[in-house]
Amino acid sequence: MENKEFVKDLTKMEDDFAKWYTDIVLKSELVDYAPIKGFMVIRPYGYALWENIQHVLDTKFKELGHKNTYFPCLIPESLLNKEKEHVEGFAPEVAWVTHGGEKELEERLCVRPTSETIICTMYAKWLHSYRDLPFKYNQWANVVRWEKTTRPFLRTAEFLWQEGHTIHATAEEAMEETLQMHKVYADFCKDYLAIPVIMGQKSEKEKFAGAEATYTIEAMMHDGKALQSGTSHYFGNHFAKAFDIKFQNKEGKLEYAYQTSWGMTTRIIGGIIMTHGDNRGLKLPPNIAPIQVVIVPIAQQKEGVLEKVGELKSELSKKFSVELDDRKEVTPGFKFNYWELRGVPVRVEIGPKDIENNQCIVFRRDTLEKETVSLDKLEERIAELMVEIQNNMLESAKENLKNRTFTAHDFEEYKKLFAENEGFAKIMWCGDRACEDKLKEENSTTIRCIPFEEDKFQECCSICGKKAKHMVYAARQY
């Protein structure tokens, strides 16, 4: 009951998007700032959302034959140093443990920023024969990266994620795995989070430290900035060589294994907020919402009202995740705002007159529309609404993605575009690092990905005018 006066205090997104975001995540009680710079506390409502995400992904991973494991949270410096590109990418942003109890350690340990190095060490120990392959392991864990500028969910010194790590007998099989998990992430975003994404490959500059290829799903936020939402890496056998992960093949010869890793993090919660939220607060897709339906009694002190809403709650709870808000100390109007801020997809309002008429009011969070529904049809109507709202939210997000996607034929047009807009710029690219760097220097934009579906709208590079290799998406990003 801490935030009694929330809605009128919410910053409007058109006034200050960053402040709107912070207001929303704090006031909806998804998260709070921890008393350590850059760290967050995930509160029950935010964690329930993360649990739903975990549940869907974990079920899918297991269906595809992955098994969960747990590897140590601390990694010796010497292990981190084994793969050159990897250590260069991560060493500047790790937290170092130097003392255990009262003793200084002989070797520093970093709090894992990611687990390739420790997992590779064990894979090298466990792998003997082609018959052992593939190893398809995943872990749900916390990781720490010492970020300078942080924002709840989007960029925090510690975050939660899953990291899948697999090894395979052939390059083809490892690539197949990489692309399969890439698709799992894209489908998950679309089907559960109502977030349409662009699927594609990272440029050499933007790929994961140590990977041969990184595949990404890129989402478009309300303000036109891109959010990298899940990545899948193909390592070839770089790490296998650095860590000596070998197996005896069918012919009895020793070969290096081929490797992948893939991850999705609590950052995706920021993506849900910035894709769907509005000036009233969160707007959660029914397929992932911790609470799908909230029941608010009207004139609850009147005879029979609390009894009726109690019945309704137990009836609807068989099919949906339902909350009954029967607090006495606040008004129905307060409760409406409270649950709208928290993005609950459907609200049921019911008072003495409604009960008399065997009906209730159903409010949907996505369109803010109200309708009167017979109590006999309520369950059926809510089931329909869960589908309608989910679809409608996906369509709205697709619309934003479409409206925020532009084409830049040359660099003047590109600069003008980002002077006036935020969004995805489709550009043709020669493939040179120099052109990529220019996007960063002059516009703080980056190549988000080389999409699988390229719309090659011209022959020449939109930046330098030379022959183009790819159509890419560029944007400012979170």
Add this chain to the structure above:
Amino acid sequence: MENKEFVKDLTKMEDDFAKWYTDIVLKSELVDYAPIKGFMVIRPYGYALWENIQHVLDTKFKELGHKNTYFPCLIPESLLNKEKEHVEGFAPEVAWVTHGGEKELEERLCVRPTSETIICTMYAKWLHSYRDLPFKYNQWANVVRWEKTTRPFLRTAEFLWQEGHTIHATAEEAMEETLQMHKVYADFCKDYLAIPVIMGQKSEKEKFAGAEATYTIEAMMHDGKALQSGTSHYFGNHFAKAFDIKFQNKEGKLEYAYQTSWGMTTRIIGGIIMTHGDNRGLKLPPNIAPIQVVIVPIAQQKEGVLEKVGELKSELSKKFSVELDDRKEVTPGFKFNYWELRGVPVRVEIGPKDIENNQCIVFRRDTLEKETVSLDKLEERIAELMVEIQNNMLESAKENLKNRTFTAHDFEEYKKLFAENEGFAKIMWCGDRACEDKLKEENSTTIRCIPFEEDKFQECCSICGKKAKHMVYAARQY
């Protein structure tokens, strides 16, 4: 396929219990040593067991109104220092982060050994009114304690656990919560893990650093040593005062909140192993086993065998967790040993002749008995066996607990007892720290708990002969 010759290599428990334990945990592939001293890697089979434990406990916690959260893994030294007894208990065994990226930190951060201090800080911020209470939060997390002597699961520098942290308006309510969670743990051990436990309170010396009272469940291992298996702490308002956790009561006055915490860890997996395992390996209770039934085809190269076991697998999988071992490169005999080592409760063997006779052989891991079962009755029989095996394992464990429980009337008898046996000694205790210390000095035994059910068999203290206050259980412990 790494361990081809496991069973004959297993140390016998009567020869060397500690080595038997290590053999079992490693060869059954529950766990492996990490390349950092004192840390473990939890392998898929071990993690699946932990996931089952998590699932049962988490469901129960939520039924009782607890919500999950996530708090930072790093805690500033100044926060750890706020509660005097707490910091004295934990500071000697924490890992210290001193550098973030390339910069030395202004204040050291410890990797959480437990989260009271960081959670209290947030509770102080969130709590305003009596209406907000209780806060009943839990988190599933990793913690680090810099232990000198470690053993997989039982004592490791990092372990996984859940830590529940609640605050309440009154002392009574907080005590009720503490005792409720104490009972949740005891019931869980009995009903799922087939481990009978002694419920009771820790002595002042043995209680949690900073707690007013600690309740423990103590289990008896095969070798007669005790395992502390889950603890629930009542804090009174000590931490509330140290962290300023206050609320406005109904009369508008400020009051300190009353607090509890309670936890169960991956150590309990060690308890399952040492309660039930035998010289063939693990023996897992059906109610918690990741694989309840393994199907081993006999003469699988013969026509129709693989087809039939495939059918059986999909049929049985509707009710049980089933694994089909249709590996070609190893013999059925190898597979029998392999799955016995892994403790799968029921094995189904079926070959061409069995198929002809519409039957199979069913082997139960607990008694090592085989029976012939008609395929028409197989599902029904396995369902019965799940119950029978679970009950039988609990009864065996109770029997061991009973046989390992002794009574010591005086200190001579006590010393003789522990010179010849391992087990629980029931002793009368005057309550003095001096007597408690004597148990430790002369026999390396400790008071495990003051049980709820005291069998006051004499008036005088078994150690000093003065007037006794309590009957307590003493033992050597893990």
